[in-house]
Amino acid sequence: MDVTNSSTIGGSLQISTDVIAKIAKLATLEIEGVKEVSTGTMGVKSLFNKVNLQKPILVQLTDDVAEITVNIMVRYGYKIPQLCEKVQENVKSSVQNMTCITVSKVNIVVTGVAQETAGPEAE
Numbered sequence: 001m002d003v004t005n006s007s008t009i010g011g012s013l014q015i016s017t018d019v020i021a022k023i024a025k026l027a028t029l030e031i032e033g034v035k036e037v038s039t040g041t042m043g044v045k046s047l048f049n050k051v052n053l054q055k056p057i058l059v060q061l062t063d064d065v066a067e068i069t070v071n072i073m074v075r076y077g078y079k080i081p082q083l084c085e086k087v088q089e090n091v092k093s094s095v096q097n098m099t100c101i102t103v104s105k106v107n108i109v110v111t112g113v114a115q116e117t118a119g120p121e122a123e
Contacts, residue, residue: 015099021057024068024106027094028057031086033078035114039071066095069107076115084108 025037037056058069068091074080088106095103 015101017059017061020059020066020068020095020099020101021055023095023098024057024059024070024091027091028070028072028087031083031090033075033083034087035073035075037070038073039111061101065102065104067105067107068092068095068103069109071109071111073112073114074110076113080110084110 028034028037039056056071060067060069070087070091072084072087074083087108091106092103095101
């Protein structure tokens with residue numbers, strides 16, 4: 001689905017929902033404590049079934065108003081409610097500033113907690 005802006009002079013502007021999703025992803029990854037944007041860990045069952053083909057960011061547009069759902073993996077040790085609030089604010093402001101599309105909601109789904117692995121230098 002594309003958003004069309006007919007107020008441009010001498011033409012039109014179309015912004016794809018994929019572009020909005022990319023902006024939302026980059027804005028999400030700017031927040032400290034977010035490990036990655038993903039739909040969750042892939043277990044053996046999902047490797048064989050490929051049932052979970054959900055996108056990590058879903059953008060729904062209704063009358064030039066966007067509702068964005070972001071699936072994130074959180075780093076261990078961060079407070080999830082405060083982290084999600086920061087992600088919501090950053091995604092909303094980034095999308096609205098870059099596209100002039102109103103964002104009504106930013107839903108956050110925490111799909112897991114990533115444990116930091118100790119590398120060979122952490123002895």
